[in-house]
Amino acid sequence: MQATSDTPIVEYQGISRYFAGIRALEGVHFACRPGSIHGILGENGAGKSTLIKIMSGVLQPDAGTMRLAGRTVNFATPKAANAAGIVCMFQELSLVPDLSVADNISISDPPRRFGLIDRRAQVRRAEELLAAVRCEEIDPRALVRELSLSRRQMVEIAKALGRKPKVLILDEATSALTSRDVETVYGLLKDLKAKGVASLFISHRMHEVDALCDTLSVFRNGRHIETFAKGDKSEREIVRLMIGRDVEAQFPPKPSRKPDAKTAEPLLGVRSLSWGKRLNGVDLDVGRGEIVGLGGLDGQGQKELLLALFGVLRDVDGDVTVGGRSGIPSSPAAASSAATRMALVPEDRKTEGLMLGMSIADNLLAASYGRISKGPFLDMAAARREISDGLAKLQIKIGDAADPVMTLSGGNQQKVVIAKWLMIDPDIILLNDPTRGIDVGTKQEIYRLMRDLANEGKAILFYSSDYAELIGCCDRVSVLYGGRVVSEQEGSEITEESLVAASLNIGTEAA
Amino acid sequence: MTTASLGRWLSRNMGFSAALLLLAILFLTYNSLHPRGFSSAVAIQNANETVAIAFVAMAQTLPVLLGGLDLSVGAVMTLTNCVASEVLHGSPLQIVFGVGLTLLTGTLFGFMNGCIVVYGRIQPIIATLATGAVAIGLALLIRPKPGGNVDDDLSWALTNSVWDLADTYGFAEGGEAWWIRPFADIPVPFLIVVIVATLVWVPFRRSVIGRTVYAIGSAEGAAYMSGLPIQRAKIVAFTLGGFLASCGGLYLAIQTSSGNADIQQAGAYTLNSIAAVVLGGTSLLGGTGGAIGSLVGAMILRVISFYFRILDIDPLLQPLIEGLVLLTAVSFGVFRTLRVRNQLDLFR
Numbered sequence: 001m002q003a004t005s006d007t008p009i010v011e012y013q014g015i016s017r018y019f020a021g022i023r024a025l026e027g028v029h030f031a032c033r034p035g036s037i038h039g040i041l042g043e044n045g046a047g048k049s050t051l052i053k054i055m056s057g058v059l060q061p062d063a064g065t066m067r068l069a070g071r072t073v074n075f076a077t078p079k080a081a082n083a084a085g086i087v088c089m090f091q092e093l094s095l096v097p098d099l100s101v102a103d104n105i106s107i108s109d110p111p112r113r114f115g116l117i118d119r120r121a122q123v124r125r126a127e128e129l130l131a132a133v134r135c136e137e138i139d140p141r142a143l144v145r146e147l148s149l150s151r152r153q154m155v156e157i158a159k160a161l162g163r164k165p166k167v168l169i170l171d172e173a174t175s176a177l178t179s180r181d182v183e184t185v186y187g188l189l190k191d192l193k194a195k196g197v198a199s200l201f202i203s204h205r206m207h208e209v210d211a212l213c214d215t216l217s218v219f220r221n222g223r224h225i226e227t228f229a230k231g232d233k234s235e236r237e238i239v240r241l242m243i244g245r246d247v248e249a250q251f252p253p254k255p256s257r258k259p260d261a262k263t264a265e266p267l268l269g270v271r272s273l274s275w276g277k278r279l280n281g282v283d284l285d286v287g288r289g290e291i292v293g294l295g296g297l298d299g300q301g302q303k304e305l306l307l308a309l310f311g312v313l314r315d316v317d318g319d320v321t322v323g324g325r326s327g328i329p330s331s332p333a334a335a336s337s338a339a340t341r342m343a344l345v346p347e348d349r350k351t352e353g354l355m356l357g358m359s360i361a362d363n364l365l366a367a368s369y370g371r372i373s374k375g376p377f378l379d380m381a382a383a384r385r386e387i388s389d390g391l392a393k394l395q396i397k398i399g400d401a402a403d404p405v406m407t408l409s410g411g412n413q414q415k416v417v418i419a420k421w422l423m424i425d426p427d428i429i430l431l432n433d434p435t436r437g438i439d440v441g442t443k444q445e446i447y448r449l450m451r452d453l454a455n456e457g458k459a460i461l462f463y464s465s466d467y468a469e470l471i472g473c474c475d476r477v478s479v480l481y482g483g484r485v486v487s488e489q490e491g492s493e494i495t496e497e498s499l500v501a502a503s504l505n506i507g508t509e510a511a
Numbered sequence: 512m513t514t515a516s517l518g519r520w521l522s523r524n525m526g527f528s529a530a531l532l533l534l535a536i537l538f539l540t541y542n543s544l545h546p547r548g549f550s551s552a553v554a555i556q557n558a559n560e561t562v563a564i565a566f567v568a569m570a571q572t573l574p575v576l577l578g579g580l581d582l583s584v585g586a587v588m589t590l591t592n593c594v595a596s597e598v599l600h601g602s603p604l605q606i607v608f609g610v611g612l613t614l615l616t617g618t619l620f621g622f623m624n625g626c627i628v629v630y631g632r633i634q635p636i637i638a639t640l641a642t643g644a645v646a647i648g649l650a651l652l653i654r655p656k657p658g659g660n661v662d663d664d665l666s667w668a669l670t671n672s673v674w675d676l677a678d679t680y681g682f683a684e685g686g687e688a689w690w691i692r693p694f695a696d697i698p699v700p701f702l703i704v705v706i707v708a709t710l711v712w713v714p715f716r717r718s719v720i721g722r723t724v725y726a727i728g729s730a731e732g733a734a735y736m737s738g739l740p741i742q743r744a745k746i747v748a749f750t751l752g753g754f755l756a757s758c759g760g761l762y763l764a765i766q767t768s769s770g771n772a773d774i775q776q777a778g779a780y781t782l783n784s785i786a787a788v789v790l791g792g793t794s795l796l797g798g799t800g801g802a803i804g805s806l807v808g809a810m811i812l813r814v815i816s817f818y819f820r821i822l823d824i825d826p827l828l829q830p831l832i833e834g835l836v837l838l839t840a841v842s843f844g845v846f847r848t849l850r851v852r853n854q855l856d857l858f859r
Contacts, residue, residue, distance in 0.1 A: 058736070079738035094736035098729035098798040103722060108738045116717040141516075143523070159737075276852060307853065314852045331854070352855065 007070055009034045009198045010055065010086075010167055015064035017050050023222045024050040028064070030217060030224050032167070035196045037189055039203070039213035039230075041242055043411075043439035046219040048202055052169050055200075056088035057081035069166075082108070085166030089156050089173040097145035102126035104144055105159045129158040134184045149176045149347065150298045157185060168192060169200045172437045174208060176465060178298040179500070186212055205466065206235060206440075218242055243441055250444060251472030252451040255289075265324065267340065267459040268428050270309070273318035278304045280483035281318070286428065286459040291450055293474030293494075294463040296503045301483035302463040303347055306430045309461075310344040311335045323427060336367060336424055343367070343421035344430040345414075353417040354405050361401040363416055364390050368423040390419040395445065411442030418449070429453060431462045435469065447473055467499050481505040526792020527804040533840060534807050537814045545821050551672055551696040558698035559670050559766055561813040563588065565704050566759030567780050568787035568809040569712070569802040570621075573748040573755075575788050578728040578797030579635030581749070583624060583643030584756045585780030589772055590646040591617045591760030596659025596770025606662055613761045614754060620646060621753015625746035635749075643781070650772035657771040659764065666768050673697050700762065704806065707758055712802045715751065724748050728797025755802075787812055790840055811840065 008031035017025045025047045032038045042048050053059040054066070057075030065072050068084055075081040078088070095104045102123045103110075111121035126140035135154045144152060153176055160168060168189075174182050189199050189212060203209055209216065210230070217227040218241040225241055233241075266285035273282040279301045286292045294302040308316045311329035320328045323340025335342040346352035354363050364387050365372065372382040387401055394415040398408065405416055414434060421429065431450070435443045450473060454460055464470055470477050471494050479487040479502035487502035521528055542548035567584050574581040594616050598609030620642070627638045668679035674695040677686035686695055715721040723744035726734035735741055759780075764770055784805075791808030793800025815836050819829050 077738070078736055079740075082738040088736075090736060094733045096726040096729045096733050096737070096798075099722065099726060104737075107722070107726065107734075108719070110719065110722075116714055117719070117722065119717075141519070304853075307855070312854050314854065 007034075008032055008067075009069055011067040011070075012051075013065050013067075015051075015054060015061045015066065017054060017059060017061050025054070025061075025222045028222075028224045030227070032198050032200060033215075034166075034198050035193055036215050037193055037199045037201055037213045039201050039209040039216045040219065041209065041216060041238065042219035043242055043441050046242070046439075047222040048219055049171065050222075051219070052088060052171055052200065052202070055081070055167070056086055056169060079108070082163065085164070086169070087160045087163045087165035087167070088169040088171065089160050090171050093152055093156050095144045095152055095156060095159070098143060100141050100143055101130075101138055101147070101155055102140035104155060105129055105140070105162055107159070109163075125162065126158070129162050130155075132161060133158045133181075133188065135181075148299050150178055150181065153177055154181055154184075157188070161188065165192075165197055167198045167200065169202075171202045174203060174205070176298065176433075176436065178465070179503075180297070182208065206238075207468070210235070239440065250447070252448045254451075254475060255455065266321075267323055268309070268461065269319075269321040270305075271319040273305065273308060273316065273320065274483070275304060275308055275313050275316045278483050279308065279316075282480070282483070282485055284461075284478055284485060286461050288457045288459055289454050290476065291454050291460040291462055291474050293470040293477035294461065294480060295467070295470050295477045295499050296480040296486075298465055300480040300503075302480050303432060304483075305480070306344060306432050306461065306463060309335075310342060310430060336421075336426070337370065340428065341424055341426045342428045342430065343424060343426035345417050345421060345432060345434050347432040347436075349410075349414055349417050354413060356406040357404055359402045360396075360398055360405050360408070360416060361387050363405045364401075364420050364423065367420050371424065386423055390423055393422065394419045394449065409439075411438045414438055414446070415442065418446070422453075426458065428459045428461070431460065431464075433464055434462075435464070435466070467496050470494065470499060471496065479503055524792065524804075526800070527807070528792075530791050530804060530807045530811060530840075534811050534814065537811060541814055541817055541821070544818075551698070554696075554701070555671055555698040557813070557817060558700040558704075560817075561810055562700045562704055562762045562766070563759040564780060564783055564787065564813060565806050565809040566707070566755050566762065567784045568791070568805040569708065570752040570755035570759070571781075571784035571788050572791075572793055572800065572802040572805040573724065573752045574635050574639075575785075575793055575795060576724050576728045576797055576800060577635070577745060577748055578731075579628070580785065580795075581624065581639045581752055582636060582781055583620070583639040583646055584752065584784050585777035585782075586643035586646035586650070587617050587620050587753055587756040588760040588763065588780055589774075589777040590620065590650040590653075591757040592763045593650040593654040593659075593760075593770035593772050595761050595764035596654060596661060599661045599665060599764060601662075606665060610761065613764075614757045617757020617760060618750055618754040621750040621756070622746065624753065625749030628749060629742045629745050643777070647772065647774055647777055650770075654770045654772050657769055657773075659769040661764055661768040663768075666765050669699050669703070669762075669765050671699060673699060673702065675699070700766075703762065707755075708803060708806060711751065711755070716801065720744050720747050725798055728794075729799070783812055784809075786837055790837070812837075 010032045012028050012030040015025055015028045028051065040048050050059065054061050057078045057080050060074065067073065073084060105126045106122050110117045111125060112118055123140045130136060130138050130140065133154050138151055138155065144155065147155065153173060157173065174185055177185065192199060201209065201213055214230055215227065216230055218225040218238065220242060266287045268286040270282055270284040274280050282305055294305065296302060304313065307313050308328065309320065311331045311334055316328055319326060322338065322342065329335035329338060329342065350356060365383055368386065369378065372379050372386055391398065396412050396415045396419065405413060408416065418434065435446055450460055450462065462474060474494065476488060476490045477494050477499065478485045479499060481503065486505050489498055542553065545553055547553055567588050570584045571581055591613050595609065595613040598612055599606055624639055624642055627633055627642065628635050631638065664679050668676045672695060673691065674686035676699050677683045677691055683691040720740065720743065723734060723739040723741065726739055727741060727744060787808035788805045789795060790811055791800065791804030791806065793804055815833055819826065824832065
């Protein structure tokens with residue numbers, strides 16, 4: 001292990017923070033040294049977000065002191081924390097969609113001439129920083145709203161780098177990145193480490209934490225449980241520290257394949273589906289009781305495929321058969337109310353999945369108002385029944401169904417999205433990266449739920465940017481590249497190597 | 512500019528480009544139909560009647576970019592109009608002082624609006640509804656009856672051509688100097704609007720504060736997390752709005768040589784300013800657009816009303832026809848949605 005300086009750059013002593021009397025952090029002692037990459041582990045609700053929000057000035061602690069390089073500090077705003085050299089990349093991106101990439105990268109301190117923003121210097125600066133994160137293909141003049149989620153995360157990283165951090169906090173900053181970008185980020189973090197920058201790395205992907213961090217801290221229920229050097233504990237021990245108990249196998253067992261599965265009429269059949277330049281003739285079948293994965297690098301048309309099937313895109317060409325009937329649904333409303341009902345758990349739960357300000361109950365009912373109405377009015381008794389069914393089925397932990405859905409943790413929010421769609425009893429379920437930014441425990445619940453649904457005879461089409469999920473969950477995986485399926489893998493053929501090879505389209509189909 | 516970057520500019524500024532095209536068509540048609548079309552006299556008359564709404568529309572742009580609305584712009588214009596009608600006379604020094612006082616009144620009023628919105632945490636639309644009424648009340652105290660005393664030379668010089676301006680104040684050889692000849696026929700009010708827009712808007716757009724205003728309208732949370740000066744930007748936006756509204760009030764006093772605390776007029780200016788902002792391609796959701804677009808929007812609104820002078824239309828039909836034209840113009844924005852192929856983009 002590399003020797004690190006002895007004075008911690010950030011030191012917490014007895015930090016506590018409460019929300020309406022509920023403990024988010026209590027008596028936390030925590031230290032982080034310069035020149036280290038420090039992984040923060042814990043389930044959602046363990047207090048990780050509160051910890052970094054205090055560090056970055058978004059929240060103030062109710063008790064305790066925080067020291068930065070030995071000096072007691074108290075940040076009233078993110079601006080103050082930034083000025084002190086603490087830069088945070090939040091899971092909810094801090095980019096402004098209507099401004100250009102260059103504007104965003106230099107947002108609070110642009111290069112100036114005669115007091116006015118020097119646009120040319122700003123574009124040059126953006127180009128340099130984008131080159132540093134190996135994203136030269138991003139046009140600094142493009143608006144952020146025109147970029148995909150993974151490109152936005154890379155812009156966010158370039159922006160953070162440009163602020164010359166002493167402490168860099170990455171909160172699920174790699175959740176939507178492609179494996180190539182992740183490699184780039186690893187390289188950057190190691191460079192920063194050599195320069196004495198302390199990085200705090202928060203990720204739910206165990207293998208990322210394992211590959212990158214030198215020190216790990218585990219949090220549980222608002223308390224700091226333990227800090228130790230990487231390698232001192234096995235993965236199993238770490239997971240036990242995180243959830244406070246042993247866990248059984250991460251993925252539920254797959255049923256042995258029925259020999260007639262291929263010959264049976266698929267519930268969802270897709271032939272030469274194309275849309276603009278993003279989809280170039282996708283062929284795909286999903287049968288009853290099957291979980292079919294969509295693999296490949298980010299941005300190869302997986303998301304567009306799901307949106308096209310759900311009726312969101314216009315001018316889609318190709319043949320789609322849903323439950324024996326041909327035709328692409330004309331809208332989400334049509335897709336979810338046809339004879340063979342379809343549901344889509346979207347990419348971004350905060351904008352497309354949920355109405356954040358509305359109650360949990362309203363969100364749960366949003367897709368099924370038609371089923372619980374009598375004439376123009378809602379049948380309140382039926383609504384209550386449906387809500388308690390939905391909450392029970394997914395074991396969503398809530399105080400009151402009338403609370404706004406934004407008061408829930410990320411994992412529980414995602415469960416609300418899933419529960420909403422399960423209420424319409426869909427036959428085909430489309431999942432767009434449903435476990436992004438969700439804690440291990442909830443992930444496992446979602447995997448189990450997917451398998452249960454498949455066993456009930458539903459057809460599931462599942463996109464994930466995490467190979468381990470595709471390997472663990474899917475009966476078959478179709479890998480997309482350039483808007484086409486380049487490889488179909490089944491059963492034990494699905495391995496990390498085969499998926500990576502297919503994603504890069506280096507043809508190992510014989511393997 | 513390369514073709515590619517021009518293409519991008521056009522696709523990002525569809526609303527503004529469409530407004531500019533519409534204005535060009537309306538203006539050229541108007542002048543072709545007018546018996547004395549394309550003359551300096553017509554241009555001067557048109558420009559004079561456009562200045563006040565142009566300034567008020569630019570003032571309205573700033574709160575709209577933040578994602579709010581300022582219902583006090585018309586009232587602030589009226590208040591400063593009344594203030595100006597009291598102070599724009601006497602020695603040159605006194606007149607300069609009067610101009611300063613008028614602009615200061617509007618600027619302070621805007622500053623007050625900003626402070627109420629930021630520190631009082633009241634939504635702009637309701638805060639300015641209240642302060643707008645206060646502004647009208649103050650205007651009525653200053654000028655219970657229409658009237659006033661505005662320096663005649665000032666009034667003449669600023670409401671005619673550049674030649675008249677030079678002639679009145681005897682500079683550039685009374686307007687005969689070679690270097691002023693090419694500009695001699697340009698209406699002074701037009702120049703005033705262009706100069707103020709350039710001196711105020713261009714630096715604002717390229718300052719961190721200006722960028723913060725756009726960022727707030729686009730994603731306030733992200734702006735906060737990025738450490739941008741949110742509160743300061745909001746206050747500056749409203750203050751600048753107040754300043755621009757007072758430019759409108761000041762010019763109205765010079766143009767009419769009087770002040771008038773007219774409640775109906777204040778309300779009409781406020782509503783028209785919102786129409787002009789939308790016509791000019793600024794989104795009511797905030798974050799995109801700009802004051803130059805609003806300036807074009809204001810000109811479109813005025814040109815439409817000029818048509819009633821030369822065409823034989825029953826004046827009673829004017830509001831009806833203006834409403835229909837506005838509706839048609841605004842519905843050009845629909846073309847954007849026809850090209851959208853991912854329907855989720857409609858909601859972004």
